[in-house]
Amino acid sequence: METRELTCINCPMGCQLTVTLENGAVAKVAGQTCPRGEAYARTEVTAPVRTVTTTVPLTGGTAATVSVKTAAPVPKGKVFAVLDALKGVTAAAPVHIGDVVLPNAAGTGVDIVATCERQ
Numbered sequence: 001m002e003t004r005e006l007t008c009i010n011c012p013m014g015c016q017l018t019v020t021l022e023n024g025a026v027a028k029v030a031g032q033t034c035p036r037g038e039a040y041a042r043t044e045v046t047a048p049v050r051t052v053t054t055t056v057p058l059t060g061g062t063a064a065t066v067s068v069k070t071a072a073p074v075p076k077g078k079v080f081a082v083l084d085a086l087k088g089v090t091a092a093a094p095v096h097i098g099d100v101v102l103p104n105a106a107g108t109g110v111d112i113v114a115t116c117e118r119q
């Protein structure tokens with residue numbers, strides 16, 4: 001039996017989670033205040049994922065940049081590949097929330113989308 005200590009990152013409460021593993025499988029999760037904590041813990045110890053947020057340069061608009069994020073979480077091990085794929089990517093004004101700035105980032109099958117309006 002093995003235990004892992006985690007901090008839930010789903011909300012500012014930051015609950016301290018204890019995950020008990022038996023033969024590599026999650027046997028028990030303790031310390032969560034809501035069901036999201038258990039779901040986070042199970043994913044984190046088996047196949048961790050992250051949402052990537054950053055900015056890209058805006059062309060033809062009044063602002064210098066537009067904020068973007070992955071449309072869904074990507075495998076944690078792909079985060080730097082996603083950031084590399086965004087090097088040199090720009091968005092042309094006008095940009096609307098949800099506009100795809102980069103499809104299928106780093107072969108993850110996940111698009112990078114705008115998270116703000118820019119004219």
Ligand code: SF4
Pocket residue numbers: 008009010011012013014015031032033034035036037038
């Ligand atoms: S377990 Fe629930 S309440 Fe606690 S940090 Fe995670 S999301 Fe927030």
